[in-house]
Amino acid sequence: MTTTQTARTDGDLAAEGLSVGYRARGGLTQVLADVTVTLHSGQILGLAGESGSGKSTLALSLLGYRVSGQETLAGRVAFDGRDLDGASIKELRKVWGARLAYLPQDTATSLNPALTIRRHFVEGLRRHRGLDTAAAVARSAEWLARVEIPEPETALHKYPHQFSGGQQQRIALALALSVEPEVLILDEPTTGLDVVTQAHVNRLIVTLARDAGIAALYVSHNLALLATVCDELAIMYAGQIVEQGIAAQVYAAPRHPYTAALIGAVPTIASDRPLHGIPGIPRPSVPVHTCGFAQRCTFRTDACETDIPLVALADDRAARCIRLDELPTFDPSAEHTTAVVVDRATAAKDLDAILTVDNVGVVFARPGSGEPFVAVDDVSVRVPAGRALGIAGESGSGKSTLLRAIAGLVRPSSGTISYRGAALASTAGERPVALRRAIQIVFQNPDATLNPRHTVYQSLERPLKLFRPDIAKRDRRDAVAAMMRQVRLAPDLLDRYPRNLSGGQRQRVAIGRALLAEPEVLLCDEVTSALDVSVQASILELLVGLQAERELTVVFVTHDLGVLRAVADEAIILQNGAIREAGPTTRLLREPTHPYTKELIAAVPDPDRAAEFLSGGS
Amino acid sequence: MTQTAQQAGRPRATRAPRRLPYLVRQLITLLVTLFAITIVIFGLTAIAGDPARDILGQYATDEQVAAFQQLHHLDQPVVVRYLEWLGGVFRGDLGTSYQSNGPVWDVISPRLGPSIVLVLLSWVLTVVVSVPIGLWSGVRLRGRRDASLTFVTLIVAAFPEFVLGLMLAILLGVWLAWLPVDSTAVSYGGLFDSPSAYVLPAITIALGTIPYIIRLMRANAREVASETYVRAAVLRGVTEPSLSLRHILPNAAPPVVTALGLQFAGLIGGVVVAETLFGFPGMGQLLAQSAASRDAPVVEALALMIGALFVVANLAADAIVVYVTPKLRDAVR
Numbered sequence: 001m002t003t004t005q006t007a008r009t010d011g012d013l014a015a016e017g018l019s020v021g022y023r024a025r026g027g028l029t030q031v032l033a034d035v036t037v038t039l040h041s042g043q044i045l046g047l048a049g050e051s052g053s054g055k056s057t058l059a060l061s062l063l064g065y066r067v068s069g070q071e072t073l074a075g076r077v078a079f080d081g082r083d084l085d086g087a088s089i090k091e092l093r094k095v096w097g098a099r100l101a102y103l104p105q106d107t108a109t110s111l112n113p114a115l116t117i118r119r120h121f122v123e124g125l126r127r128h129r130g131l132d133t134a135a136a137v138a139r140s141a142e143w144l145a146r147v148e149i150p151e152p153e154t155a156l157h158k159y160p161h162q163f164s165g166g167q168q169q170r171i172a173l174a175l176a177l178s179v180e181p182e183v184l185i186l187d188e189p190t191t192g193l194d195v196v197t198q199a200h201v202n203r204l205i206v207t208l209a210r211d212a213g214i215a216a217l218y219v220s221h222n223l224a225l226l227a228t229v230c231d232e233l234a235i236m237y238a239g240q241i242v243e244q245g246i247a248a249q250v251y252a253a254p255r256h257p258y259t260a261a262l263i264g265a266v267p268t269i270a271s272d273r274p275l276h277g278i279p280g281i282p283r284p285s286v287p288v289h290t291c292g293f294a295q296r297c298t299f300r301t302d303a304c305e306t307d308i309p310l311v312a313l314a315d316d317r318a319a320r321c322i323r324l325d326e327l328p329t330f331d332p333s334a335e336h337t338t339a340v341v342v343d344r345a346t347a348a349k350d351l352d353a354i355l356t357v358d359n360v361g362v363v364f365a366r367p368g369s370g371e372p373f374v375a376v377d378d379v380s381v382r383v384p385a386g387r388a389l390g391i392a393g394e395s396g397s398g399k400s401t402l403l404r405a406i407a408g409l410v411r412p413s414s415g416t417i418s419y420r421g422a423a424l425a426s427t428a429g430e431r432p433v434a435l436r437r438a439i440q441i442v443f444q445n446p447d448a449t450l451n452p453r454h455t456v457y458q459s460l461e462r463p464l465k466l467f468r469p470d471i472a473k474r475d476r477r478d479a480v481a482a483m484m485r486q487v488r489l490a491p492d493l494l495d496r497y498p499r500n501l502s503g504g505q506r507q508r509v510a511i512g513r514a515l516l517a518e519p520e521v522l523l524c525d526e527v528t529s530a531l532d533v534s535v536q537a538s539i540l541e542l543l544v545g546l547q548a549e550r551e552l553t554v555v556f557v558t559h560d561l562g563v564l565r566a567v568a569d570e571a572i573i574l575q576n577g578a579i580r581e582a583g584p585t586t587r588l589l590r591e592p593t594h595p596y597t598k599e600l601i602a603a604v605p606d607p608d609r610a611a612e613f614l615s616g617g618s
Numbered sequence: 619m620t621q622t623a624q625q626a627g628r629p630r631a632t633r634a635p636r637r638l639p640y641l642v643r644q645l646i647t648l649l650v651t652l653f654a655i656t657i658v659i660f661g662l663t664a665i666a667g668d669p670a671r672d673i674l675g676q677y678a679t680d681e682q683v684a685a686f687q688q689l690h691h692l693d694q695p696v697v698v699r700y701l702e703w704l705g706g707v708f709r710g711d712l713g714t715s716y717q718s719n720g721p722v723w724d725v726i727s728p729r730l731g732p733s734i735v736l737v738l739l740s741w742v743l744t745v746v747v748s749v750p751i752g753l754w755s756g757v758r759l760r761g762r763r764d765a766s767l768t769f770v771t772l773i774v775a776a777f778p779e780f781v782l783g784l785m786l787a788i789l790l791g792v793w794l795a796w797l798p799v800d801s802t803a804v805s806y807g808g809l810f811d812s813p814s815a816y817v818l819p820a821i822t823i824a825l826g827t828i829p830y831i832i833r834l835m836r837a838n839a840r841e842v843a844s845e846t847y848v849r850a851a852v853l854r855g856v857t858e859p860s861l862s863l864r865h866i867l868p869n870a871a872p873p874v875v876t877a878l879g880l881q882f883a884g885l886i887g888g889v890v891v892a893e894t895l896f897g898f899p900g901m902g903q904l905l906a907q908s909a910a911s912r913d914a915p916v917v918e919a920l921a922l923m924i925g926a927l928f929v930v931a932n933l934a935a936d937a938i939v940v941y942v943t944p945k946l947r948d949a950v951r
Contacts, residue, residue, distance in 0.1 A: 063853060068760075097854030104853075109846040113945060114868035123864075124854050159944035175854075 013062055013084075013100070013183045013215060014038040017075035019286075020054075020061055024069050030286040031057050032239045034075065034310075039183055039215035044206065046226030046247055047219045048262065049236035050282045050532045055219050056105070058236070059187045061085075062217060063100050064092050079183070098128035101176035103169075105188040110172040111160035117144075118156040120175055128179045143174040147204055166197030170204060177208055184209055184216040191220070194394040194559060199603035199613065202229050206614055221533055224266050224562075227251035227607035229614070232316075235259045238283040238292030241310060245317035251607045253329045255319040258293045260330035265537035267562030269589045269604055275566050277538020281502055291322065299327060354385035354553050355406065355521055360415035362401050362577075375401040377577035378415070383521075383570075388547055388554040390568025390585060392561060392600070398577035399557045403523050406555065407441045419521075437467040440519035444526040446506035450498040456509050457494040460484075463517040479516065487512040487542060504535035508542070515546065521553045528563060540566050561604055565589055573597050640940065644933050655925040656707070659918050660700045668692055669912040673716050690716065690915075707922070713915035717908075722919045726904065732804045732816075733900035737889060739816055740823035744885075745878065748828045752835020753870070757843050757862050768833070775829035779891045783822035787896070791818060801898035819896045823888035827881045834877050838870035845869070872939040879935025882928050 020032040031054045039045055039062075049055040060067070062077055064084035077084040079095065087095075096102075104110045111120060121140035125131045131139060137156065144152035147170040149163075160168055169189060176184060186205065190198040206229050209216045220226050226233055227247050234244040235258065243256040254260040264276040280296040291297070291304040303322050310320045321327070362376040376398040383389045391399045404410040406417055408428030416423045419438065425431045440463075443449045450459055460480045464471055471479055484491050487508040498506050507527060514522060524543070528536040544567055547554050556567050564571055565585055572582040573596065581594040592598045605613055670686045671678065678686075687693045691702065706713055712722035755767050774782070791799035801815040842848060843866055851865045886902070893902035901920055908916040940946045 065849075065853060093855050093857055095855075096852070097856070100853075102850065102853040104846050104850050110850050112847045112851065112865050112869070114943070115864065119864070123856060123860070127855060161945045162948070172850075179854075 012038060012040060013077070013079045015058065015062060015075065015077050018058075018061060018077060019073040019075055020057060021071050021073050022067075022069045023071055028071070029284075030073065030239060032061065033286040035236075035239075035241055036075075036310075037062075037217075037234055037241070037244075039217055041182070041215045042210060042213045043231040044209060044216040044218050044229060046230030046233045047217060047236060048221065048223050048226050048233065050221060050262075050534055052282050052284055053236045054239040054286075055236050056187055059102075059185050059217060059219050062183075063096065063102055063185055065096075097124050097181070098179055099181050100183045100185070101179065101181035103172055103176050103184065103186045103189045105191065111168055111175075113160055116157055116159055117171060120171075121156070121178060124175065124179050139178060140174075143178040144171065146208065147171065147174040148200075149174070164197075166193050166201060169193065169201050173201070173205060173208070177212065177214075180212065182215060184214045185219075186216060187219045188221070189218075190225075191222075195561070195600060195603040196394060198225075199605070202605070203614055205229070222266070222605070223251065223262055223533070224268065224607060225605040228605040228610045235262065239286040240292055240320060241318075242293065242321070243317075243319040245313075246315065248607060248610070249315060249317065253331070255313065255317065255324060255327075255329060256293075256321050257297050257299050257327070257330075259319075261296075262534065263330075265534045267537070267540070267560065267566045268606070269561045269565050269601065270606060270608070275537040275540050277536075277541050278534040279538070281504075282534075291320075299323060352385055353382040354420055355383040355555070356418040356421075357381045357383075357402075357406065358416050358418070360402070360405060360412045360417060362398070362405055362410055363413040375577050376405065376412070379572075379574075379577070379579055380415075381572055381579070381582065383553055383555060385520075385553055386551040387569045388556060388567055390564040390571035391555065391557045391574060392559065392564045392571060393574035394559060394600075396576075397574040399559075399574050400525050401577075402574070403441070403525050403555060403557045407439060407523050408436075409441075433467065437463075437517045438520040439523065440514035440517050440521070441523040441525065442507075442510050442514050442527050445530055446503070446510040447498065449510055450506060450513075452498055455495050455497055456489075456501070459498075459509060460494075460513050460516055463513055467517045483512045483516050486515070486546065488538075502535075503531050504539060507531060507535075507539055511539070511543070511546075515550075519552070521555065522547075524554060524556045526557055526559065529559065536563070543567060561589060561600060573600065641937070644937060648929055648933055651929045652922075652926055655929070656704060656922060657700075659921045659925070660696075660703060663914040663918055664696045664699070666912070666914070669716060669914055672912045690714065703918070712919040715913055715916050717911055717913045717916075722915045725916055726901065726919060726923075728805070729900050729904050731809045732898065733889065733893070733902065735809060736816055736819055736823070736893075736898065736900055737885060739820040740827075740885060740888070741878075743820055743824035744827045744831055744881075747824065748831035749835055749874065752832040752874075753839045753862055753867060755832070756836040756839025756870070757866060767836075771829035771832050774825060779822055779826045779888050780895055782825050783818070783892055783895045786818055786821055786825075799896070801893075801896040805899035815896075815898070819889075819892040819898050822892040822895070823885060826888040827884050830881065830884075831874060831877060835870065835874050838873055839866055842866045842870040868942060872943055875935050875938050875942070879932040882931040886924050886928065 015035050015037050018032055018035045019030065021028045021030040035058060037045060037047075037058075047055050047058065057070075061072075064077060064087055072085050076086075079100070084092070084095075111117075118137060118140065121143070122133055122136040125136035125139055126133065129136075140156055141152040144155055149155050149167060149170060155163075155171075160171070163171065173189070189205065190201050193201060202225070205216075205218075218226060218230055227250070230247045232244065233247040233250045234241050235250070235256065236242065237258050243250060243254065243259045250259065251263065254263055261276065261278045265278060267275055278296055283292050283295070286292070287294075289305065289307055291300075291308045294300045294304040297304070301323065306322065308320050308322050310318050311324055312318045313324070358380050360376060360379050361374065364373045364375055366373050379402055381389065391402060393399045401410055405412045408424065408426065408431055411426045418424060419435060424435065428436055457477075457480060460483060461476055464476050464479060468479075480494070481491055484494065489505060489508050489512070493501065493505065498509070501509065511527070527543075528539050531539065540563065543554065546552060554567070556564075558564050568585045570583065571585040571588050573580045573588070573594065575596050580596045581588060581592065588597065589601060592601055602613070668687070670683045670692060674682055674686055691699055694702075703713060712726070714720070715722050715725050718725055751767075755764060759767060787799045790797045797814050797817050799818070801819055803812040803815045806812075839862075848861070848865055851861060856865060889900065890902035890906055892898065893900045894906050897903070901923070905917065905920045908920065
């Protein structure tokens, strides 16, 4: 991993002092600066960073793939002693898929929707391994069996959409490995999959890559996952590697403030450590004569305003920080004092249920087939005023449907939902204005819920017009500005359109809009799952703070047990629409009794129990 | 995942009504549309008023007009006439031409063959020219050359068909003298005795739709080419032509197939113009002539045939889109 290493064995792929930029409209934006990484056979290198850090560019550059406008400014990518960066497209096509394999980000789009699975496989095996069709088909079936696809022979004749997301990604993995490549580049291969599915795919990736002695690069924004599945870890920020070393060591004792901050932003289920967002937004391009992280760093001094070298430390560790000698080794498990810490046991003053769900079921008719689909199955739950209820489960568990039924967006087929003891009408349209105001919802994707043609101010003013006749027209601007401060948005963003905001800012606007109605109950549907970890942490921090401050009742739907732990006092675990387990969140996660809860917990990547995770659970 | 949600012992809710097979549903749509078309067609010719005076001339006596009206049942109420006509259509009797006084079918039938050949020819020409150019430019062409192609398609699209036809006639027919400018020859001898007479009208008609299809194909190919699954294929070492033909075309084709179905209307408009322009003895020319001479039964029959062709083409395009899109194929079952 050190920069001085020159000797490589066969099949090693390395970036050596690689700097890359994009040229667009005459200007050049540098996105990678002096990146040196080596992939070793039989080992997995994890590459972590937020969106825009350059990690995907590095992944593709390692393959010799260049998007239009991309230029190599310095350094090279070497494979087997040859320079991949200068290779002709003809040479590249000989190694692509044959010796270098790539598993792309989006689970649903790594396979061509118009082609059968068989075609995907046969194409590569014929081209790269010279097999005839019969042999290629036999080999494909073998590989499908190895990634645990049921009935491989039949599966070959199906199309991608006929498989679940997890199956599709396992098929894509088999497809990449079937040609027996020497290098495998994985770009967020399990993002967007359910925890249990994610764990399954990751186990397969690690097992199969190690068995085949493949050199792999695993790109992800999830540090806990990388620390669990990888041998080595490189942390990327603003196009530079800021820290690298043995995965477990980096995760347990980070040396760079950014690594420490990133680890602090990952919600865990194991400890009571509060979450910390990283203030500010990531730098969009490579820093010049300054530390890239300086603007967001709590340890910044004037000395940081210079080009910072990557300093080699003991144990194959390297970090890019000017204050390495002064700063202590960080301990991510230690408590910080600045964060909002809510004493969950005593926070609730009023334990009367504000929201009661009694035997609620939601059944959807399925067009085409006769069987109706039971989304929510006889769920009963009480939400005490001023507390946070978490609803967790995999996709298809009915957690969002239940939330929508509470919001009055889905009509329950049976049961009642009551608010302060009185039954609520089943759809929001039938509820009186006061009740609509009292129950507000925030959705997963702010892009879809903020009108792209409304400014932030227009979006925030709307709940005031609808629900707050008590606020005079001329006072609206003040009320909106006050809310902007509460959700920690700069007031100069008021006249911007959603497209000019970052994802985190948009979600803050969506939350602010819901809060301006002065709700008693705030329903949150996976509000952070589309965001980067650092942004997720700050949004969760905000929500937890607001909840305590305003004595809000929150119902929070999430698939992430770490997030559940961070926000919810009480939790229910849903599977197939039914409650499997319910109770105080900390107890639920510490002493699960239902096998399904245990399965969910075992699927959460935990670097301290890496061996357990990779062997398939408890 | 959804299957496991169906637990045993759950009381069965009302069954969703069983849907008819896709093809049957399409066929019903076809019949309903055709029925609607008959009403519109007949209604329009009825609104145009009594043609007796126009056809018999200004010196016709009232008796002659009355006789004409009686002969063609024009003295009956519109609804009765419509039902009589519709009944005739079902029996294969399209009525009597005002001009020839013979069966409409006898007027139309000799022109049917040449027009069908002409339409198919322009159709094939459109597909053969626009799909490869559109695909190639969408996947490969960038920058200035791409802009040039877009410009050329725009220029061609901007010219009305009769201008394009005239320019082609002057270029290929007069200056180069490769092709006959007049297509009357088609009416003599067998269907394929004078193949050169088909060329100019066919090119003229095809040029009316080619620019549009090229641009649509190009836009779709470009969009699909930027999909991650195409990049994934490139990074698996897939090369041309397999990349374009296997990985991009099947995903980019559906909107183009739909458009080719819809463009049938444009093609038929082109047929009327081109046949009139080149004196091609087909249905388009007959339609123009019959409309001018107020021969309502012929116009009605032709409009019905063209309408039927149009509806069938669209439904066929829909069916093809469903057939080539695996996801849809599963959804319509």
